[in-house]
Amino acid sequence: MAKFGYLQNRSVDGIPLGFEVRKQFGHRYIFRVQRGNGFVGSEVGRKYQHKMAYYVPLSINNVESQPYRQQWIAAVYKWKNDLTAEEKRAYNLLAGKGLHMSGYNLFMRRAMKGEIDMFVDRGDPATWDFTITDFTTDGTWRTLDISAIIPAIAKAVLMELDIETVNREKHIRLRKYGNSNAINHQDIETFNGGIHQSGSMIVAVDNNRIIEYNIDSATWTELDVTIRGWWT
Numbered sequence: 001m002a003k004f005g006y007l008q009n010r011s012v013d014g015i016p017l018g019f020e021v022r023k024q025f026g027h028r029y030i031f032r033v034q035r036g037n038g039f040v041g042s043e044v045g046r047k048y049q050h051k052m053a054y055y056v057p058l059s060i061n062n063v064e065s066q067p068y069r070q071q072w073i074a075a076v077y078k079w080k081n082d083l084t085a086e087e088k089r090a091y092n093l094l095a096g097k098g099l100h101m102s103g104y105n106l107f108m109r110r111a112m113k114g115e116i117d118m119f120v121d122r123g124d125p126a127t128w129d130f131t132i133t134d135f136t137t138d139g140t141w142r143t144l145d146i147s148a149i150i151p152a153i154a155k156a157v158l159m160e161l162d163i164e165t166v167n168r169e170k171h172i173r174l175r176k177y178g179n180s181n182a183i184n185h186q187d188i189e190t191f192n193g194g195i196h197q198s199g200s201m202i203v204a205v206d207n208n209r210i211i212e213y214n215i216d217s218a219t220w221t222e223l224d225v226t227i228r229g230w231w232t
Contacts, residue, residue, distance in 0.1 A: 009051040020049070027054050067151040068112070071232070074120040075111035079104060114153025114232040122149075122229045128162075132223040137215040143177065146227060147209035154209065154230035159201045164222040166193045172223075173214040176204040185214075196222065205230075 010021040012029060021031040032050040036042035079088070091103030099106060110116050129149055136142055150157055161172065168190055175185035186201035203211050215223070 009049040020047075021051075024054055030054055063148060067149060067154075070123060071112060071120050071151055071153070072108070074118060075108055075116065078111070078116070078118050079107050083107070111232075112153075114151075114155070116232065119158075119231050120154075120229050122227055125226055128224040128226050130225040132220055134225075135213065135215055135223060137217055137220055137223075139214065139217050141175075141212050141214045143210050144213050145210050146205070149227045150205070150209055150230045151232075152207040152209065153232050154205055156202055156204045156231045157211070158228040158230065159203060160198065160226050160228050161188055161201065162196070162198045162222060162224040163188065163190065163220070164194070164196045165190050165218045165220045167218040168192050170216040170218040170220075171214075172216070174201050174203045175212050175214075177206070177208060177210040177212050179212065190218075200228065 007016060010017055010019070010031065012025055017025070017031070020033050022033055024030045030052050032052075034048050034050060036044050036046040036048060042048060083091075088103055091107050093103070095101050095103045095106040101109075107116070111118065129146070130144070134144075146157065159174065163172065170190045171187055173182075173185045173187050179185070186203060188197070188199045188201065190197060205211060
């Protein structure tokens with residue numbers, strides 16, 4: 001561990017990069033400045049300049065973060081393509097009033113808190129999120145946890161269903177978790193047996209990210225569901 005200012009830990013190929021060197025350099029090194037706060041070998045109050053080989057954290061593509069990466073991508077797109085020059089100017093003016101940030105950063109902060117009305121496209125999933133073995137088909141209302149797929153800031157979710165059964169006039173119903181009446185729900189019906197059908201449903205959610213489903217008792221040969229996106 002080198003104390004702050006140690007030349008080797010703030011240089012590349014013998015060339016000094018500055019006095020306080022941070023971030024990565026050409027995917028070769030990562031630089032960091034850290035204040036001594038009791039970690040092994042450090043002195044409290046003294047700065048330390050670190051230099052290490054470049055690496056990609058194992059957690060960069062963790063499943064838990066994926067919904068928020070999609071949220072970020074959608075927010076960047078909305079700022080670049082949907083907001084008018086006047087709306088961007090309004091954000092810049094607001095951000096300049098004591099917030100010490102740009103209008104873009106203010107917009108992104110609000111978007112990541114779910115304060116911006118927008119649709120977030122899920123992207124291109126490689127597999128279905130749920131298949132027939134994930135459901136109980138007995139004609140009663142049951143819960144489905146989708147918290148691993150959408151962020152806590154989502155207000156509604158767009159779902160794609162691909163279904164087939166040997167029976168006709170069988171139903172799949174979806175509704176917001178906690179609803180008790182049979183009026184406000186989404187419904188897809190099999191018109192004939194042995195025919196593949198698909199459809200989309202929109203279901204309201206809150207921060208628990210649980211929805212309810214009711215699937216008629218039948219011989220289901222296909223029941224695949226994926227999340228296409230969500231609204232904030």
